[in-house]
Amino acid sequence: xxxxxxxxxxxxxxxxxxxxxxxxxxxxxxxxxxxxxxxxxxxxxxxxxxxxxxxxxxxxxxxxxxxxxxxxxxxxxxxxxxxxxxxxxxxxxxxxxxxxxxxxxxxxxxxxxxxxxxxxxxxxxxxxxxxxxxxxxxxxxxxxxxxxxxxxxxxxxxxxxxxxxxxxxxxxxxxxxxxxxxxxxxxxxxxxxxxxxxxxxxxxxxxxxxxxxxxxxxxxxxxxxxxxxxxxxxxxxxxxxxxxxxxxxxxxxxxxxxxxxxxxxxxxxxxxxxx
Amino acid sequence: xxxxxxxxxxxxxxxxxxxxxxxxxxxxxxxxxxxxxxxxxxxxxxxxxxxxxxxxxxxxxxxxxxxxxxxxxxxxxxxxxxxxxxxxxxxxxxxxxxxxxxxxxxxxxxxxxxxxxxxxxxxxxxxxxxxxxxxxxxxxxxxxxxxxxxxxxxxxxxxxxxxxxxxxxxxxxxxxxxxxxxxxxxxxxxxxxxxxxxxxxxxxxxxxxxxxxxxxxxxxxxxxxxxxxxxxxxxxxxxxxxxxxxxxxxxxxxxxxxxxxxxxxxxxxxxxxxxxxxxxxxxxxxxxxxxxxxxxxxxxxxxxxxxxxxxxxxxxxxxxxxxxxxxxxxxxxxxxxxxxxxxxxxxxxxxxxxxxxxxxxxxxxxxxxxxxxxxxxxxxxxxxxxxxxxxxxxxxxxxxxxxxxxxxxxxxxxxxxxxxxxxxxxxxxxxxxxxxxxxxxxxxxxxxxxxxxxxxxxxxxxxxxxxxxxxxxxxxxxxxxxxxxxxx
Numbered sequence: 001x002x003x004x005x006x007x008x009x010x011x012x013x014x015x016x017x018x019x020x021x022x023x024x025x026x027x028x029x030x031x032x033x034x035x036x037x038x039x040x041x042x043x044x045x046x047x048x049x050x051x052x053x054x055x056x057x058x059x060x061x062x063x064x065x066x067x068x069x070x071x072x073x074x075x076x077x078x079x080x081x082x083x084x085x086x087x088x089x090x091x092x093x094x095x096x097x098x099x100x101x102x103x104x105x106x107x108x109x110x111x112x113x114x115x116x117x118x119x120x121x122x123x124x125x126x127x128x129x130x131x132x133x134x135x136x137x138x139x140x141x142x143x144x145x146x147x148x149x150x151x152x153x154x155x156x157x158x159x160x161x162x163x164x165x166x167x168x169x170x171x172x173x174x175x176x177x178x179x180x181x182x183x184x185x186x187x188x189x190x191x192x193x194x195x196x197x198x199x200x201x202x203x204x205x206x207x208x209x210x211x212x213x214x215x216x217x218x219x220x221x222x223x224x225x226x227x228x229x230x231x232x233x234x235x236x237x238x239x240x241x242x243x244x245x246x247x248x249x250x251x252x253x254x255x256x257x258x259x260x261x262x263x264x265x266x267x268x269x270x271x272x273x274x275x
Numbered sequence: 276x277x278x279x280x281x282x283x284x285x286x287x288x289x290x291x292x293x294x295x296x297x298x299x300x301x302x303x304x305x306x307x308x309x310x311x312x313x314x315x316x317x318x319x320x321x322x323x324x325x326x327x328x329x330x331x332x333x334x335x336x337x338x339x340x341x342x343x344x345x346x347x348x349x350x351x352x353x354x355x356x357x358x359x360x361x362x363x364x365x366x367x368x369x370x371x372x373x374x375x376x377x378x379x380x381x382x383x384x385x386x387x388x389x390x391x392x393x394x395x396x397x398x399x400x401x402x403x404x405x406x407x408x409x410x411x412x413x414x415x416x417x418x419x420x421x422x423x424x425x426x427x428x429x430x431x432x433x434x435x436x437x438x439x440x441x442x443x444x445x446x447x448x449x450x451x452x453x454x455x456x457x458x459x460x461x462x463x464x465x466x467x468x469x470x471x472x473x474x475x476x477x478x479x480x481x482x483x484x485x486x487x488x489x490x491x492x493x494x495x496x497x498x499x500x501x502x503x504x505x506x507x508x509x510x511x512x513x514x515x516x517x518x519x520x521x522x523x524x525x526x527x528x529x530x531x532x533x534x535x536x537x538x539x540x541x542x543x544x545x546x547x548x549x550x551x552x553x554x555x556x557x558x559x560x561x562x563x564x565x566x567x568x569x570x571x572x573x574x575x576x577x578x579x580x581x582x583x584x585x586x587x588x589x590x591x592x593x594x595x596x597x598x599x600x601x602x603x604x605x606x607x608x609x610x611x612x613x614x615x616x617x618x619x620x621x622x623x624x625x626x627x628x629x630x631x632x633x634x635x636x637x638x639x640x641x642x643x644x645x646x647x648x649x650x651x652x653x654x655x656x657x658x659x660x661x662x663x664x665x666x667x668x669x670x671x672x673x674x675x676x677x678x679x680x681x682x683x684x685x686x687x688x689x690x691x692x693x694x695x696x697x698x699x700x701x702x703x704x705x706x707x708x709x710x711x712x713x714x715x716x717x718x719x720x721x722x723x724x725x726x727x728x729x730x731x732x733x734x735x736x737x738x739x740x741x742x743x744x745x746x747x748x749x750x751x752x753x754x755x756x757x758x759x760x761x762x763x
Binding site for chain 2: 052053081082095105
């Protein structure tokens, strides 16, 4: 479980100090899904960095299962990232010189997994995202959607507790976007992950049970409820080993999601409160 | 993963890797070439000194130069028989000790007895000037009749002018002669391992036996034998003494200073220098103690000049010495400059390559790679670059060194007069020849030593490490949050 308390992040650029996050309080239960939305420069990515242990807050604490990521040593933080946190990036961030399988293996390197087991697990992870035939392909030989699948396999091969995604569909066309979202939602459910995703895409945001909107460093949380969307996602997950089928299922989903949407239950968190 | 990642990086970024490797290769190749050429120069200088001294000779003892007694040893003096009939051929040899300065033979034993001296051998150098030719007496003619010039040779006509008077005229007198000078050295046949013959290799015939102290036998240098068409068994005369050629010798390097070698005793008789030597060749017991031995000899035996190889080396001039100083100064600085530039370029290129991979390394850190793993990857890559550069550099440098050896440019070395210049008034024999005797032509080689190769490997590793340290430092400073940068 994540518990963020009074998280403030200031960057100093020359003489100017920019406050990217201002006293954010946030709780994310295990297995929860949270979508973070907001204008560019509002602090979305900064919040994701805090949650992922990629950076430390200037003030406040970021607790994951009682461990404050803001206080532990760099070594421990690195170890924690390696073990518990899987990350997916907008630009996929694959190592261009490594094959798909080797890229997935990089996630197991810091865990000290033996090479043979590493290869086997990487191949298995790639098969689970539908890329069993592309193990030896370099990223440049794969389409954007395939590259993001490799990145998803890399994030999940270590069986993390948390999956973070930074605009995972930002560089993909609409059809591929739906494929990837179906896959992610399926995996989220299958693995019982705590899933935090930053997105610009309001159609994706609408599907999330919980939406955090960040503007000027302050957070607003919206509970959207809606378990039925994930019934569909579960179906997609069941087919996740056959991505083409999964894609066919999810293609019509946005409309369904829109129809099934429930009224917003707005609730002010963090930024609205003093501390 | 380290190995696979390394292999993939270098394999897929061949161009960048090659640029870094080539930069290092150039610097390393230059270091190898300069080092090898320098070594070749040193070898050439050693050869020059050895050719003068002989293998194993650490120093020579000669008589200290003194001002010549006025008039006593002026120009050479030749005596020809003036009474002979017209057109007679005459020959005269003038034998003189080289430099006109000699030491007593007994000093050889005295020098040998000095502390730190292992052995000492005396040798007598002689300059032989041979003048031969024909002399034609002028003929007396009466004034009657038309006068004709007696000689068309255009040579001296001492009495050739005609006068209108009735007095008898002398016409047609003249001389036609050659001057030929060569050097003869008397060697101690019992100790040929030290001294002038020790630098020579007998190519035909044989050398003296230790019993041939008084033999009228000679070993001649190959060049002189060629000039005179001497073969083993040929005979020739020096000052009326007949010698038989028993061997032909080639110097280990350059041209021989000496044309003819004869036993010491015989040379002493020829030069009218009984119990005299011109040079004492000295071998020290410890080559590190040469200057101490020099002091010892100078202090204990007055009137002598002791010349060590170090003294001689400073007098070597000519293209060898110019090239040598060029190789040691300009070459050294040039290779240091190029090497430094290569290191800098490698470091900057590696560093900029790391900067271009900010997101890649940021991602690895975000995935939980410890900084040391990322740094190791960068250092590993640049070490391999360095080693590739080193291998290329060694190939290039060794190639260049072999090319130098194959071309073997000729260098000349002039050995300066160590005995105080011309102040002593040299023999009149022939200044031209004297000068040419001291000029040696040496082919330059560039031997590549294992030390040089080891140095090159060391430099390659250093280059790789410097570049790797720079890149690794940059990579280690990258934050995992860099993974989220939007730059492609």
